[in-house]
Amino acid sequence: EVQLVESGGGLVQPGGSLRLSCAASGFTVTSHHMHWVRQAPGKGLEWVTYIRSSGSIIYSDSVKGRFIVSRDNAKNALYLQMNSLRDEDTAVYHCAREPSGQLTFDYWGQGTLVTVSS
C-alpha cells in the first residue's frame, strides 16, 4: 500500500528555518516525480516544488532561493529545507507523488502544519 507521511512542521519565527520530511512506503521515491504542495489557512492549494525521478529540481517563484528539496534513497524519503521563512509561508505542507510524466498527483500525505509567526 502506498503511503506518504509528513513530519517536521511547527512554529517558527520569521527569518527562521525548518526541515520537513515525507516518509514514503509502498514504492520508491526515486521511481516517481515527488512534489510539495501547500495550503495556507482558508486558501487554495499552491504548488511549491518537485524533484523528478531523474533528480532534476524545479521550484515555484515564491520559494526559489529559499527552499531546497531533496530525497534520501536509503530512507525512501523526501525532504523540504525551508529557510528565510516569511509569514506567507504559513500553510499545511503536503508531499505528493506524480506517476512520472502524468502531470497529476496520485497519492498525497495528510500534511504537516508550518506556522511562521513572531
Added chain:
Amino acid sequence: QSALTQPPSASGSPGQSVTISCTGTSSDVGGYNYVSWYQQYPGKAPRLMIFDVYKRPSGVPDRFSGSKSGNTASLTVSGLQAEDEADYFCSSYAGINNWVFGGGTRLTVL
C-alpha cells in the same frame, strides 16, 4: 486568490446529481487536457478522483465523472451518497513545470 475558480459550496440530496465547476484560462485548463479532481475529508490526505479531464483511477466509483469545455472543467457526482460529503478541488497543469489549483468546493449531502 486561487488560480482556478471553484464555487465555495455545492449541495444535493441523496440520489441526485451535482456538478462542480473549475474555471481557469487558456494557459491552464483550456490549454491542456491535464485537469485533475481530488476529494478531501477534513484532516485527511487528498484522494485522486479524476485525472486527464475524465479518467478515473482504479477504485473510484463510476458515479464520479469529469469533463471540460473551453476554460472550464467540471466534476459531476451522480447518485449522491452520504460519504460523498467532502471538499473537492481541481488542479491543472499550466505548462513549464507549473501546476495550479482551485480554492476547493465543500459538497454537502442534504
